[in-house]
Every structure is written in structure tokens, then in C-alpha cells.
Amino acid sequence: MIIQAVCFYVFAAVAVASGVMVISARNPVHSVLFLILAFFNAAALFVLLGAEFLAMILVIVYVGAVAVLFLFVVMMLDINFVELRHGFLQYLPIGALIGFILFAELVLVIGYWALAPNIASVLAAPLPATAQVTNTQALGDLLYTRYIYAFQASGIVLLIAMIGAIVLTLRARAGVRRQDSSAQVYRPRAASVEIVKIEVGKGV
Amino acid sequence: MAEGDFWSGYALPLVAMVLEILAIVVPLLLVVAYATYAERKVLAAAQLRKGPNVVGPFGLLQPLADGLKLFMKETVIPSGANRVVFAAAPMLTFVLALIAWAVIPFDPGVVLSNINVGILYLFAISSLGVYGIIMAGWASNSKYAFLGALRSAAQMVSYEVSIGFVMVTVLLCAGSLNISDIVLAQRHLWYVIPLLPMAVVFFISGLAETNRSPFDLPEGESELVAGYFVEYSAMTFALFFLGEYANMILVSAMTSILFLGGWLAPFGVPPFTWVPGPIWFFLKIAFCFFCFLWVRATFPRFRYDQLMRLGWKVFLPLSLFWLVLTAAFLTAFGMLPT
Numbered sequence: 181m182i183i184q185a186v187c188f189y190v191f192a193a194v195a196v197a198s199g200v201m202v203i204s205a206r207n208p209v210h211s212v213l214f215l216i217l218a219f220f221n222a223a224a225l226f227v228l229l230g231a232e233f234l235a236m237i238l239v240i241v242y243v244g245a246v247a248v249l250f251l252f253v254v255m256m257l258d259i260n261f262v263e264l265r266h267g268f269l270q271y272l273p274i275g276a277l278i279g280f281i282l283f284a285e286l287v288l289v290i291g292y293w294a295l296a297p298n299i300a301s302v303l304a305a306p307l308p309a310t311a312q313v314t315n316t317q318a319l320g321d322l323l324y325t326r327y328i329y330a331f332q333a334s335g336i337v338l339l340i341a342m343i344g345a346i347v348l349t350l351r352a353r354a355g356v357r358r359q360d361s362s363a364q365v366y367r368p369r370a371a372s373v374e375i376v377k378i379e380v381g382k383g384v
Numbered sequence: 385m386a387e388g389d390f391w392s393g394y395a396l397p398l399v400a401m402v403l404e405i406l407a408i409v410v411p412l413l414l415v416v417a418y419a420t421y422a423e424r425k426v427l428a429a430a431q432l433r434k435g436p437n438v439v440g441p442f443g444l445l446q447p448l449a450d451g452l453k454l455f456m457k458e459t460v461i462p463s464g465a466n467r468v469v470f471a472a473a474p475m476l477t478f479v480l481a482l483i484a485w486a487v488i489p490f491d492p493g494v495v496l497s498n499i500n501v502g503i504l505y506l507f508a509i510s511s512l513g514v515y516g517i518i519m520a521g522w523a524s525n526s527k528y529a530f531l532g533a534l535r536s537a538a539q540m541v542s543y544e545v546s547i548g549f550v551m552v553t554v555l556l557c558a559g560s561l562n563i564s565d566i567v568l569a570q571r572h573l574w575y576v577i578p579l580l581p582m583a584v585v586f587f588i589s590g591l592a593e594t595n596r597s598p599f600d601l602p603e604g605e606s607e608l609v610a611g612y613f614v615e616y617s618a619m620t621f622a623l624f625f626l627g628e629y630a631n632m633i634l635v636s637a638m639t640s641i642l643f644l645g646g647w648l649a650p651f652g653v654p655p656f657t658w659v660p661g662p663i664w665f666f667l668k669i670a671f672c673f674f675c676f677l678w679v680r681a682t683f684p685r686f687r688y689d690q691l692m693r694l695g696w697k698v699f700l701p702l703s704l705f706w707l708v709l710t711a712a713f714l715t716a717f718g719m720l721p722t
Contacts, residue, residue: 183394209522213469216515233561236504240548244511245541248518252537255522255530314500316561359689 188228195221212251219243233316404496408485412630417447419629423677430681457618462524465615469523474616474623477516481630484509488637489564491647491661502563503551506638510547510593513631514540517595517602517612520624524615532611535688536595536602542695543592549703550586553579553710554642559721567646569721574650576643582706583643585699587675590635592695594628597680601688636672637665644668 198221201214219242226235313321323331378384421436421443428435436443461467487502489495499505514537521533555561557579558569576583592599603611613624640646646668647661686694714720 207466209466209469213519232499232501233504236501236508239508240504240511244508244514244544248514248537248541251515251518252534255518256534314561316501 184228188225191221191224191228195225208254208257209251212247212254215250216243216247219247231315233314233319405486408496409482412482412485412633413626415633416626416629417451419633419673420450420625421447422673423629423680426674426677427681430678451622454618454622459618459620460615462526462615464525466523466525469519470615471620473516473520473523474613474620474627476519477513477627478623478630480509480512480516481627481634484634485637487563488641489567489646490665492564492568494662495564498562498564501561503555503561503566503642506563506634507544507548507551510631510634510638511540511544513593516624516627520616521612524612526615528608528610528614529612532602532604532608532614536612539592539595539599539602539691539695542692543589543699546585546695546699546703547589547593549700549707550582550589551642553582553703553707556707556710556714557721563641563646567641567648570645570648571652574643574645574648579643579706579710582703583639585703586642587639587672589695589699590639591676591679592691594631594635594676596632596676598683598686599691600685601691604685632676633669633673636669636676639672640665640668644672 195218198214198217202211202218205211205214219238223235223238223243226232226238376384424446425435425443436446439445439449461470484506486496487499487505489498517536517540518533521529521531521536524530554566554575557575558566560566560569591597595602601611602608603613605611608614613621616624647665649656649659649661649664
């Protein structure tokens with residue numbers, strides 16, 4: 181029990197500290213690396229909660245895919261740090277407002293659970309005890325039966341976002357020569373090789 | 385708390401755990417060292433040469449001599465490098481290559497940590513491998529290293545997608561995310577037989593994931609000198625080198641577990657079952673590792689656009705189609721594992 185508590189405080193403290201470093205580090209690449217550290221600690225907290233499936237998915241999706249591309253972009257950008265500092269105060273009110281709204285929503289959600297303890301039984305489908313099924317199974321049972329429409333809808337939202345990104349970045353340039361493998365493979369011999377009989381002393 | 389509680393509750397399990405970890409890591413490092421020797425010997429045989437044959441009998445002490453040489457050399461940190469990230473990158477690569485072995489079972493019950501989501505853990509660790517490379521490329525502050533890192537990041541992210549689909553196909557057949565259960569589900573039939581195309585896709589994606597030939601563009605020596613580790617020397621270079629070989633052995637082990645039945649004997653009848661499970665597992669890993677070297681000795685390097693085409697336009701549709709086919713087959717014939 182003590183070890184679990186110690187682990188919780190260590191992971192939580194590192195998560196919060198790296199979150200602070202994300203916004204205070206001078207170098208944007210360091211910011212992304214601290215963001216990755218924060219993801220890791222969040223995953224560790226999931227493991228402590230017994231939600232190992234969510235922890236692994238967090239690492240695979242956010243650290244293994246999203247943050248890699250994020251790091252990719254940040255490394256390629258040539259960011260002017262002085263200019264970035266310059267706009268800091270200008271954007272502070274908007275940032276603070278968004279932060280406040282998110283915080284208020286969090287407080288409302290948590291307050292709701294605290295005020296009405298039986299709300300949990302109204303909202304969620306009854307979950308089997310974790311000793312009986314793994315949480316992968318429990319999540320799958322809920323996601324693919326009770327919440328199938330929400331699940332499909334979120335999939336469609338992602339699909340639309342993907343198509344949008346492709347449409348925005350696709351440019352059709354004239355004069356680009358692309359490799360056509362099947363054309364290369366199925367090219368007949370007559371189209372590429374010509375046998376010429378050359379008489380001695382005359383050349384081609 | 386009583387003193388006995390402390391010893392039996394915390395200290396002794398901790399010591400046992402450390403010993404178990406050493407029992408996995410020390411043989412692993414030895415195997416990694418001799419994997420470099422195996423590669424040189426196999427390549428030499430493929431090219432009708434002798435390979436290392438001077439240091440020790442049959443050149444068997446060559447890996448130790450190489451290790452000693454790298455250990456004695458000077459570690460150079462370029463003046464324009466980001467020192468912390470530069471030093472952290474090889475350590476990260478090496479550590480990630482080692483911690484994946486925590487969930488690999490060598491025999492029934494012989495596993496450091498038998499977790500429920502073992503296969504997801506392996507997938508997560510292998511998808512983290514790109515960080516060591518991209519950090520090294522960026523921190524070196526060198527054009528060659530950076531280009532190598534960018535190539536590697538794009539390549540590894542692309543091939544991870546099809547690796548993920550292949551794993552899901554295997555999970556559908558096995559009905560569990562636990563690695564020991566996946567192996568035991570292959571008691572009657574190794575998955576390489578019903579899922580042969582997926583096994584091939586997995587192995588080729590594994591080549592791309594470990595940046596091995598013919599997908600070794602991140603370190604393409606003809607255009608990028610050595611790619612992401614061009615600025616590294618001595619032990620920092622050695623860590624990258626060992627990490628790469630440990631990753632190859634890991635992908636071989638994953639192929640053995642997912643498709644070749646892990647520690648299981650080929651047939652469950654006496655002459656085969658007399659051989660203990662870890663030896664079967666080792667033989668299967670050795671076979672997959674040999675295929676890595678065989679491919680390297682045989683095929684020329686891919687062009688980068690061909691690599692991307694193979695990943696996104698061939699493997700992704702193929703693995704997606706095979707996943708749907710497998711699910712449909714299992715549902716139609718009522719063979720879904722419960």
C-alpha cells in the first residue's frame with residue numbers, strides 16, 4: 181500500500197512538473213520532450229488505477245504516433261524565440277480564459293459526482309468486477325454494444341478530419357513523372373529492346 | 385511495521401526481482417554480442433569470404449575485442465550539439481531494446497512479468513524506438529544526422545500501422561492480449577499456416593521497423609554517411625549498435641511468438657517434446673534472425689518513395705483486408721475464441 185502511494189505521488193509530481201516545463205521551456209523541442217514525459221506519467225497513473233489497457237493505448241497512440249509527428253514538425257520549424265516571447269503577454273488573456281473555462285468544467289464534473297453519489301449508476305452501464313474480466317474486455321463490451329453509435333460517430337469525425345487534411349495539402353502539379361510499377365513490369369520486350377544487325381566497318 | 389515484514393514484504397522480493405532481471409539481461413547481452421559475429425559470418429559465407437577468423441578460435445573472441453576497442457575510445461561530443469539530448473538518445477535506444485524483454489515468455493510461466501496486455505506493451509515499446517533515433521538526429525546538429533532521423537521517423541511510423549493490424553489479426557485468433565495465452569493458443573496449429581501472408585507482412589515490416597536492409601535508408605551510407613549516428617563515437621555509438629541488434633532479436637522473438645508458436649515444439653509428440661521449450665524458442669529466434677541476415681545479403685536498398693509506397697499502398701490495404709477476412713471467417717464458422 182505504501183509503495184503504491186509513493187508511486188502515485190512520484191508519478192503525479194513528475195507529471196505536473198513536466199507539464200509546467202512544457203510551457204516554460206525555452207526550446208520548443210524540449211517542450212515536446214517534456215510533453216512526452218507527461219504522457220508517460222499519465223500512463224503510469226493509469227496502471228496504478230488498474231487500467232492497463234488505457235495506459236498502453238495512451239503510450240501507443242499519443243507517445244508512439246502523435247508526439248513523433250509533433251516532434252517532427254517542431255524540429256523542422258525555424259522558430260524565432262524572441263518573437264515568440266514578444267507575443268506572450270498579448271495572448272495571455274485568451275489563454276487564461278480558455279484555461280479558466282476548462283478548469284470550471286472540471287470542477288463542475290467532479291462536483292456533480294461528489295454532490296450526487298448515485299449519479300454513477302444512472303450514467304454508466306454496470307461494469308463487472310475487474311477480478312472477473314480484464315479491463316480490455318470490459319471496455320470492449322461497453323464500447324461495441326452500449327456506446328456503438330458514439331464510437332462510430334467519433335470514427336467518422338476522425339475520417340472527415342483526415343480527408344480534410346489530405347484535401348488541404350494535396351496539390352496537383354503538372355509535369356510530375358510518377359513511377360508506374362505495373363507498366364514497367366508488363367512492358368513487352370519489343371517496346372524496349374531492338375536488335376540491330378551492324379555490318380562490319382560501317383557503324384550504326 | 386515489524387522488521388520481518390520489511391524483509392519478507394519488500395527487501396527479498398526486490399532482490400529476487402533484480403536477480404531475475406539479471407538472468408534475462410546478461411544472456412541477452414551475450415547473445416547480442418554474438419549476433420554481430422553471426423552477421424559477419426553469415427554475410428561472409430554469402431559472399432564466399434571467411435569473415436572474422438583471427439581473434440580466438442574461429443574468430444569467436446572478435447565481439448569482445450570490438451567491445452573493448454569501443455570502450456577504450458574517446459567519446460566526442462560535437463560543440464554545436466545539444467549535450468543532454470545527445471547523451472540521452474543512445475541510452476534511450478539501448479534501454480528500450482532491453483525493457484521489452486520483460487514480457488517475453490521463455491517457457492510456461494517463465495516470464496519476468498506476465499501482464500494482461502503484454503502484446504500491447506511490446507507494440508508500445510517498439511513504437512518508442514523512434515525517439516532514440518530522432519533525438520540523436522536533432523541533437524547532433526548535423527545535416528546528415530537530421531536527414532537520417534527524419535527518414536527513420538517517417539518510415540517507422542508508416543510501418544507501425546501495418547504491424548498493428550497484423551497483431552490485431554493474431555489477437556482475433558488467440559482471443560487474448562496476454563503473450564503466454566497467445567503462445568498456448570497455437571498448441572494445435574501455428575499461426576504461420578493460416579496467417580501466412582500476415583507473417584510475411586509482419587517480418588518485412590519488422591525489417592523496416594528496425595531500419596535494416598533493404599530498408600536501411602536512415603543510415604544509407606552512400607548518401608548520408610551513417611545517418612542519425614554519424615556524430616557518435618565510442619560507447620555512445622556502441623549503445624546504438626547494441627540497441628539495433630537487440631531490436632532485431634526482439635523482432636525475431638515477436639515473430640516466433642506471434643506466428644511460430646513461441647516455446648512450443650513443432651509437433652506435440654515425444655521426440656520433439658523431449659527438447660525443452662527455451663531451446664525451441666531460441667532456435668526459432670535464431671531462424672528469424674538468420675532471415676534478417678539473409679535478406680541483407682540478398683537484396684539491394686529500396687528507394688525512399690518505393691518504401692513509402694510499399695508501406696501505405698500495399699501492406700496497409702493487404703493487412704486491413706486480411707483482418708476483415710479473418711474476422712468474417714471466425715464469425716461465420718463460429719470459431720471466435722471466448
